[in-house]
Amino acid sequence: MGLTAQSTGIYAFLEELSRSPVKADAVVALAGNPNTGKSTVFNGLTGLNQHTGNWPGKTVVLAKGNYRHRNKSITLVDLPGTYSLLANSADEQVARDFICFGDPDATVVVADATCLERNLNLVLQVIEITPKTILCVNLVDEAKRKRIEVDCPKLERSLGIPVVPAAARDKVGLTDLKEAIHKVVFGKQRNRPKRIVYNQAIEAVIGELQGEVKRLFQGKFNSRWVALRLLDGDPTLVNEMRNYLQRRQPKAEPFLEKGEGVKGFEQLSNRF
Ligand SMILES: Nc1nc2c(ncn2[C@@H]2O[C@H](COP(=O)(O)OP(=O)(O)OP(=O)(O)O)[C@@H](O)[C@H]2O)c(=O)[nH]1
Numbered sequence: 001m002g003l004t005a006q007s008t009g010i011y012a013f014l015e016e017l018s019r020s021p022v023k024a025d026a027v028v029a030l031a032g033n034p035n036t037g038k039s040t041v042f043n044g045l046t047g048l049n050q051h052t053g054n055w056p057g058k059t060v061v062l063a064k065g066n067y068r069h070r071n072k073s074i075t076l077v078d079l080p081g082t083y084s085l086l087a088n089s090a091d092e093q094v095a096r097d098f099i100c101f102g103d104p105d106a107t108v109v110v111a112d113a114t115c116l117e118r119n120l121n122l123v124l125q126v127i128e129i130t131p132k133t134i135l136c137v138n139l140v141d142e143a144k145r146k147r148i149e150v151d152c153p154k155l156e157r158s159l160g161i162p163v164v165p166a167a168a169r170d171k172v173g174l175t176d177l178k179e180a181i182h183k184v185v186f187g188k189q190r191n192r193p194k195r196i197v198y199n200q201a202i203e204a205v206i207g208e209l210q211g212e213v214k215r216l217f218q219g220k221f222n223s224r225w226v227a228l229r230l231l232d233g234d235p236t237l238v239n240e241m242r243n244y245l246q247r248r249q250p251k252a253e254p255f256l257e258k259g260e261g262v263k264g265f266e267q268l269s270n271r272f
């Protein structure tokens with residue numbers, strides 16, 4: 001990627017990831033609300049093949065680990081717990097930046113079966129960014145105790161992504177989870193995530209913006225998602241998108257045409 005030692009945030013973390021002695025076939029993010037059992041899933045999958053590190057520039061600790069499945073090596077990144085990707089805290093920003101800009105080959109959202117509704121907010125936000133999402137409905141043992149039953153096949157049909165029930169503390173469901181990850185990462189299953197449709201006025205602006213966004217980012221990000229975030233006007237995200245463009249072509253910038261590169265992005269984001 002040609003990054004330098006001065007890289008910060010997400011890029012420094014990716015640089016560190018690429019220096020890892022274990023060459024992975026894929027990198028998978030593990031996200032979810034706080035206390036849903038992400039680290040338990042992470043430990044169950046990676047065993048002792050893991051280590052922790054700081055996210056450069058933030059006091060956030062991340063664990064990375066590896067496992068093998070069907071002869072492929074997978075690196076798993078255990079992200080901090082987050083209720084949303086709207087980046088209200090350092091933890092949320094780290095999770096969001098990794099999912100959005102870290103280009104993981106898949107993202108697993110670990111949800112708590114005993115309070116699924118609250119957890120689905122994050123799931124909907126993640127599937128808006130990437131179709132390569134898997135939902136792990138964890139703590140099904142606890143849910144059963146509370147007489148809560150989750151209809152995973154139905155949820156799978158509604159969301160358009162694989163849904164795997166698990167009781168990670170007892171290592172239940174982890175093989176199914178590895179299999180679901182394998183299918184999504186290696187293209188053996190194409191997800192068709194539910195599209196969240198907004199009101200007419202918002203949909204009209206998204207439609208208008210999408211073409212320009214596609215041209216600016218050349219297919220790097222889901223254009224619908226970028227358009228929505230520009231409408232939100234989240235300054236940390238707008239800043240990260242600007243960083244991305246700056247890194248991609250700093251030398252080309254003076255020669256770009258109107259509506260291209262960072263300047264094009266400024267014009268676009270300043271409209272909101
Ligand atoms: N009953 C039950 N408990 C679980 C299960 N998975 C995890 N736990 C427990 O839930 C608690 C939280 O688990 P963690 O793995 O630390 O959760 P986390 O999502 O990593 O938490 P944060 O990183 O703080 O957001 C621990 O006490 C686990 O032992 C499960 O499947 N069933």
Ligand SMILES: [Mg+2]
Pocket residue numbers: 038039040
């Ligand atoms: Mg944890």
